[in-house]
Amino acid sequence: MFDTKYLIPDTSFKHIFDQYNWDNTLFDILGKTDQDVLSALNTSKREMEDFKALISPAAKPYLEQMAQISSEITKKRFGNTIQMYAPMYLSNECQNICTYCGFSMTNKIPRRTLSDEEILLEVGFLKTKGYDHILLVTGEANRTVGVDYINNAISLIRSKFANITIEVQPMDQLEYELLIDNGLYAVLVYQETYHKGEYKKHHPKGRKSNFDYRLETPDRLGRAGIHKIGLGALFGLEDWRADSFFTALHLQYLQKTYWKTKYSISFPRLRPHSGGLEPKVEMTDSDLVQLICAFRLLDEDVELSMSTRESEVFRENVVNLGITSISAESKTNPGGYIVEPKSLEQFEISDERSTEEVVTMLKSKGLEVVWKDWANNWQ
Numbered sequence: 001m002f003d004t005k006y007l008i009p010d011t012s013f014k015h016i017f018d019q020y021n022w023d024n025t026l027f028d029i030l031g032k033t034d035q036d037v038l039s040a041l042n043t044s045k046r047e048m049e050d051f052k053a054l055i056s057p058a059a060k061p062y063l064e065q066m067a068q069i070s071s072e073i074t075k076k077r078f079g080n081t082i083q084m085y086a087p088m089y090l091s092n093e094c095q096n097i098c099t100y101c102g103f104s105m106t107n108k109i110p111r112r113t114l115s116d117e118e119i120l121l122e123v124g125f126l127k128t129k130g131y132d133h134i135l136l137v138t139g140e141a142n143r144t145v146g147v148d149y150i151n152n153a154i155s156l157i158r159s160k161f162a163n164i165t166i167e168v169q170p171m172d173q174l175e176y177e178l179l180i181d182n183g184l185y186a187v188l189v190y191q192e193t194y195h196k197g198e199y200k201k202h203h204p205k206g207r208k209s210n211f212d213y214r215l216e217t218p219d220r221l222g223r224a225g226i227h228k229i230g231l232g233a234l235f236g237l238e239d240w241r242a243d244s245f246f247t248a249l250h251l252q253y254l255q256k257t258y259w260k261t262k263y264s265i266s267f268p269r270l271r272p273h274s275g276g277l278e279p280k281v282e283m284t285d286s287d288l289v290q291l292i293c294a295f296r297l298l299d300e301d302v303e304l305s306m307s308t309r310e311s312e313v314f315r316e317n318v319v320n321l322g323i324t325s326i327s328a329e330s331k332t333n334p335g336g337y338i339v340e341p342k343s344l345e346q347f348e349i350s351d352e353r354s355t356e357e358v359v360t361m362l363k364s365k366g367l368e369v370v371w372k373d374w375a376n377n378w379q
Contacts, residue, residue: 012219013253014212017246022195026242032056041065046298051248054294055241063290070293070322077300081368083325084359085133085165086126087307089334090114090153094139096206100192100234100270103139105206113144116156118339123157125337129329129355132371133163135188137332140169140208147175151182158183162372165230169207170217176224188230188266189217193237194246198280202237218250222258229254229263230305235288236270236279244291248298264303264325265295269310285314289321296322308349315351319365328358 032053040050041062053059054066091113094103102109114122126134136153138145145168154164165186166179176187193199196211203209218229231251233243251263267288270279288310295304306315306323308330319326330349331337351358359369 011257012216013250014215016249016253017194017215020246020249022242025245026239028052029056029241029245032058034058034061037062040297041069048245048249048252051294051298052245054297055244055291059290059294060286063286063293066290066293066297067321070296071320073296073300074320074322074324078324079368080366081370082319082323082362083133083303083370083372084131084355085135085305085325085327086129086131086355087135087137087167087327087330087332088119088122088126089137089332089336090119090149091138091141091145092334093141093144094206095141095143096139096208097204098206098208099202100237112334112340113138113149114334114339116152118335119153119156121338122335123160127160130371131355132161133165134161135165135167135327137167138169140206142169142207147171147178151179154179154182154184165228167230170214171220173220173224176221176226180224180226184226186228186230186262186264187221187226188232188264189214189221190230190232190234190266190268191215191247191250192234194233194243194250195238198238218254219257222254222261226261229258229261230266231263232266232268234268234270235283236281239281240283240287240291244294248295251299251302262303264305266305266307267292268307288314289318292318292322308351311350312353316361316365319362319367326358326362328353328355 029052036053037056037059040046040053043050059066092103092109093111093113094105096104097106098104134157150166150168158164163185164183165188166184167188170189191214192202199211200209208214218231221229231247233247235243247265251265255263269283269288292304295302303324304322305325306318307327315326332349362369
């Protein structure tokens with residue numbers, strides 16, 4: 001584990017977040033002008049006001065210029081490389097009600113949690129594909145797939161992967177410390193939306209309904225000494241511009257406070273699922289390209305990840321614009337690779353190509369595929 005003596009025990013992003021008003025923030029973003037955008041494009045060190053300009057409607061006419069700068073920055077920092085990772089769903093059991101998720105407690109679906117033997121069967125498939133970075137995913141069911149279950153899964157597979165990342169229910173600091181000591185490398189924890197009112201509408205019941213506990217999860221991870229934290233918002237629940245501003249604000253706070261930890265940003269958009277929530281606010285392909293470029297212009301070092309939620313065509317068009325990691329052949333159901341391919345998915349993926357097909361596509365774009373996490377590749 002990292003030496004955490006440099007941390008301030010009472011530090012929390014909530015103290016910063018509470019100083020902002022959602023409506024005022026969105027109003028400020030929408031009010032940015034051409035001059036604000038040009039100023040943001042022409043500066044070498046961009047701040048949050050520059051980020052507001054780059055995600056504003058005023059930046060739309062400058063998208064090509066943003067894409068060019070973003071591509072140049074990415075090539076300079078990461079070279080012509082892109083990392084591959086694979087998600088592996090361990091369980092679809094969940095004690096939360098979430099309006100946008102196929103695993104929501106109210107959905108009458110068959111529930112399944114993988115046994116040790118089934119976990120190893122799924123891992124065996126992924127290893128035949130070449131993956132060395134795995135993302136373990138579960139529903140949020142602490143009694144079934146709590147810290148003991150996750151810790152056991154890490155013990156089972158840690159000798160087979162260079163990096164193990166989890167996307168599970170938020171935990172307490174001591175629980176994270178236990179998992180880190182056992183080989184956990186990174187944690188993805190998405191706030192879903194930073195709009196407290198809308199958050200409550202979409203999470204009416206379960207531990208996830210506690211907005212502040214989820215908001216402060218990256219702080220607990222930072223204090224625990226995690227190697228990497230992944231952030232993001234689920235686009236479609238609220239205005240993507242305001243949610244993206246608060247994601248970036250969260251990122252910058254974490255970078256300053258837990259400066260030995262690395263960070264990544266993901267860009268999930270609502271996808272069809274059992275339950276069928278329609279997006280409140282549409283995020284177009286052009287909007288998402290704009291946002292990817294804006295994050296790259298704001299931060300040259302943050303990793304930007306693209307999942308199979310997006311289409312083949314879209315992913316092919318953005319891999320050179322700032323993306324540093326990408327998944328392929330993903331299954332969003334427990335046992336989806338080998339054990340039970342037909343079980344219900346958390347959401348439908350869009351890019352259904354095989355790992356080999358995606359690798360071929362990446363190489364055709366002039367990219368070299370790497371299989372470990374960036375921290376390993378640059379040691």
